[in-house]
Amino acid sequence: MSSEAPHPDDDVDAARITTARIEDEMEQSYIDYAMSVIAGRALPDVRDGLKPVHRRILYAMHEAGVTPRSSHRKSSSIVGETMGDFHPHGDSAIYDTLARMAQDFSMRYPLVDGQGNFGSVDGDPPAAMRYTESRMAPIAQELLQDIEKDTVDFSSNYDDRLQEPDVLPAAFPNLLVNGSSGIAVGMSTNIPPHNLGEVVDATIELIDDPDCAIEDLMEHVKGPDFPTGANIVGRNAIHKAYKTGRGRLRVRAEFEVEEDERIVVTELPFQANKARMIERIADDVNEGKIEGIRDLRDESDRDGIRVVVELKRGANAEVVKNQLLESHLETTFGVINLALVDGKPRVLDLKETLEHYVDHRRDVVRRRSQYDLDEAEDRAHILEGRLKALDNVDDVVETIRDSESRDDAKTALMETFDFTEPQVEHIVAMQLGSLTSMEAEAIEDEYEEVQATIERLNEILDEEAELLGVIKDELREVKDEYADERRTRIVEDYGSVTHEDLIPEEECVVVHTEDDYIKRMSMSTFRAQNRGGKGIIGTELKEGDRVSSVFVANSHDYLLAFTNHGQVYQLKTYEIPEMSRTARGKSAVNVLELDDGEEIEAVVDSDGMDEEEFFTMVTRDGYVKRTALSEFSNILSTGIRAIRLEEGDALADVEVTDGEMDVVIATAQGMSIRFDEDEVRPMGRTARGVRGINLESDDRVAGVAAVDETDHQWLLTVTQNGYGKRTDIGDYRVQSRNGKGLIDIKTNERNGPSVAVEAVSSGDHLVVMSESGQIMRTRVDDVSTVGRNTMGVIVMDLDAGDHVASVDVIPAAVVTADADADDEPETVEADGGAADDPAAGDSEADAGEADDEAEDATDEGAA
Known part of the structure; x- marks a missing residue:
């Protein structure tokens, strides 16, 4: 009996197989995936405030020359170039990002100048990318300013054909100015937008006084400034968010009660869907959750938002307002100031956020200054050679004429006049017209200018104060060009709208039956x-049931309900369901946890006791x-x-x-x-x-x-x-x-x-x-x-x-x-009987x- 010998390739394949526990493999794979999402997709960089997709779209537009000075380009073209060169993901994801950067209700300072339908506050989606056109907004150029001057590091794109920036130079703190939101694996970020002028002033304050407190920065940054305006209720939550990097802001719509007849809403909380809000208000009115509204209209146009809520005759405008605030006109914005710092996610307070930005700008200005210095020194070296050639113009011309070739002329000039190779390259390329006295004077003027530039650049590189002064000057220029007034107001917090605020204060009649049905009615029902x-x-009453007790109380009073079993319960009058005269009521177990056979025998109003x-x-x-x-x-x-x-x-x-x-x-x-x-x-x-x-x-x-x-x-x-x-x-x-x-x-x-x-x-x-x-x-x-x-x-x-x-x-x-x-x-x-007399x-x-x-x-x- 013979057996087949093993093939040599079998040993090679076996050597490539490793044994691993599936738990370990899954854990490592999930960690790799999580870090890819965290660092490469969902979180912004603290330096330029951009996620990779935003950065790649802007850089693709920069490379394609789709700048504010160019004509608009089809959005599909920009999406195609971004996807083909830098961002190997779906075109819909790229277009959604592009569209959001063009929405003035999503971005405090839009980075894309869009032409066409890019969506609305009603939740309408943008038109297809083949119908819209885009170009870079002027302020977006400030993010890319001097990117060609070795100001930031570049890495290979996904297929190693091209280079893309790891971060943009960012001439203003875009992370705070435009904010960011995203969900990674096990973490999320939600940074509100701010006013550009306030953030610039705070950054300059930090540069001038690195030891300043967050409270000092808040003298400039009053709070978030949403593109949709509206109001932030209270300052404590803002202070907490700036101190800890986390907080919950109450954002309230801007509205006005006109003559107790209508409520007019003119500004909505950030990210609120106007159409959905109106629909939900209408549903609550139809279901009886909100009373006192007879009509609801959307009169918004291109000039702004205007939602009109018409009130019924005799309706309590204050109660209707509070009901709308509780469910529709007030939202919560959860601040999570999470960003990538050196590729790692960190929750930052206000000062730390600005410190990382200043460090980034310090590096950008230093690298740009070194780049400009190298360029200036190279130019000065060339100009020195040309000036020297002009001083010896006859001998230089004679040397060139006596040479058999251009290379011989270069060699002869370097040996005779001690020129360097870059200098002789320019000298042999000089035209005869440049030998005039006027041209010589222009070269001397340029040389003096270059020397002054070199001196200034060396000063910036050698002295920290000068470098920081450049940063401050450039920030002020951005502020002067793009800053505007605050849109979001900060109003005092007089407490959250509670359920009690939604209940009209009135005297009520409360009825309780032997079968434990209970309800309240307005006392004005009974003359x-x-x-x-x-x-x-x-x-x-249902068959066999009888009324056991009736009592009168104010709708906002605390009641103590004593039962025949000797127990006492506490409740607010408004917690008892309000129903009509002909309604049976609701089971008392929904209001009080009564035992079988337990009935309310006495009710005492505890207010004012x-x-x-x-x-x-x-x-x-x-x-x-x-x-x-x-x-x-x-x-x-x-x-x-x-x-x-x-x-x-x-x-x-x-x-x-x-x-x-x-x-x-x-x-x-x-x-x-x-x-x-x-x-x-x-x-x-x-x-x-x-x-x-x-x-x-x-x-x-x-x-x-x-x-x-x-x-x-x-x-x-x-x-x-x-x-x-x-x-x-x-x-x-x-x-x-x-x-x-x-x-x-x-x-x-x-x-x-x-x-x-x-x-x-x-x-x-x-x-x-x-x-x-x-x-x-x-x-x-x-x-x-x-x-x-x-x-x-x-x-x-x-x-x-x-x-x-x-x-x-x-x-x-x-x-x-x-x-x-x-x-x-x-x-x-x-009755008419004798007893009536x-x-x-x-x-x-x-x-x-x-x-x-x-x-x-x-x-x-x-x-």
Whole structure:
């Protein structure tokens, strides 16, 4: 059995194979790719502020002679030459870059002078490159100035046919002036544009005082200067960006509110898409996210931007403005001052950025001066030979005539007159006309000029101060030629637009149902009616649901919502969804994290409260507790414990007291007790409290009121069937707590049990809501003033089977501020029964006085 011998080439192939771990190979390959993107594509060089593609486009135009003094060239031609000679990537990428350099809304100082459609602020793309024409903008030539004088290093292009510059000489700090943006691998840059004049002044300041602080430079550079103008809100973010190289700037559109009828936008934030912005505003208006806008027009033309937002009649212009600012007219510009320094990415502060530019210009001016010096010295050497030849013109001519050839003449001249080879090259090429005395004088003048130039160039190269002086002079020339006024204004920061700024400040009515639906409505929706009316629909209920509570608060107030489980939650009124009268509302779990069966029993407006005040809480079983407001300073989203409840007990009501008030507890069966709040010592949040009223076995607490004898107040009681009365607070004498109390109102079949008790003053309004969702607002003064132990008068006319669910009071001060409160009351037909007649109520009160006196004696004994 024979085997085939291995071929010699197999050994050679095997020797070229190396073993590598795939993890290591992938890591190294990815690093190579990342560095290629970082250094060769996505990040600008700190010296000229350009990425390779920008630099190659400008250099290709320079080489092709497409300068500001030439005619425009087809953009496709420029793209083709750039791609063929320097940038081996797709033509669309090159053209997109070329187009952006021509857009006056993208570049603060465009580097390309475009002719044709190069796009718009509406996001329209440029026309195809075959339709547009371009040439270098005048300021772009300043970036390429003296590039032919060995001012920068060159490298071979991608196919080693040509040489391309590694960086441009850059006669101004283009990185700051035009900014840059790009995404590399694992890093990105976003440098805003600046005003040329300000940046030049700061650069000169740095040259004059290398030890200056960033704050000194900011005396010149006020902040970014965007091509689209607009406003930068606040200076702190600018200062942070200049100090650290990173920051977040709030850029706000320029607009004006005209006569509260329209908002006119004239300048947009940098990089904002106008058409998209208008479309999004329209979508928000249609979806109800922004209210008060009736029309939206784009009246922009070549003279500038003009977007008109027409407001509805009566719309709150300030609220609409804030809504537009929150979502559309204000953007954030994230500053990341990342650039390549010696081929490595670095985040730079303002001073470091300018220092690297000054170092670059120092090198450029030094190399250019050395180049010019070499040229001048070569010229001086030639002129010296010509002057020497003129001094010996006869002998020189004779030597040349005696020579058999040009080479013999050169050799003879060098041997006879000690000329150098470059000198004899020019001498033998001189024409006879240059031997005239006038030509000789011109050569002498030129020689003196060249000597002066050499002296000046040596001075620049030998003395640092002179070299820096040249840099400053050239910067001033660029400033004088191209600088203009700032476009972007810097305005004071009065705080970000918050969600609260978008909500009109108004009094609201909030409704909560047993099935945990909640909503708010503007109080102006409900006009005051005469007592005894049916009211209007206040909410739509699903089958089996009933209203459990209603309360009034300002839309911007902080509310503390106490539940029947003894928990307390904090929220802003505007966090409750605003809906129409006929809407059902939204589930309360979207607003408060309530447990199953947990209902809001009392809502307290915490705005304007004093930390020395107290929450006085009463339970259904008659327990009362006072806790200092300071105990509720840190309320969690899940609520905190306000009172400890025994099994079967529930929180009934809460009042705010100041330590010097009396507390009145009313029960469902019409009893009431008044005592000094000092009888209840302050307790912690987890305490149960002490007995406030001694209840009958089938009775429960209906509500609590806090009264102040310094004010003329009444105790207003409302029953389940819609009846109520006002009684002077003086009719309720002060007792000790834990008594049975006095009769407050008759809870017979007509009235039904008591459901609410409130301390009221003249001018207050009453909001009564039924279980079926009817709501009525009436004047407290329309409710008859009668004694205790009376039946009262009808307050709200309820349908059969309906009952009063909840009552709240609108203070007189709020009523006065409410414009609708001044309107005439709606004419609503009253019940017409004897109970509606105040006199009838009074007679009933008189009839009950004897019983009242007898019961008072019993009350005192019970107490």
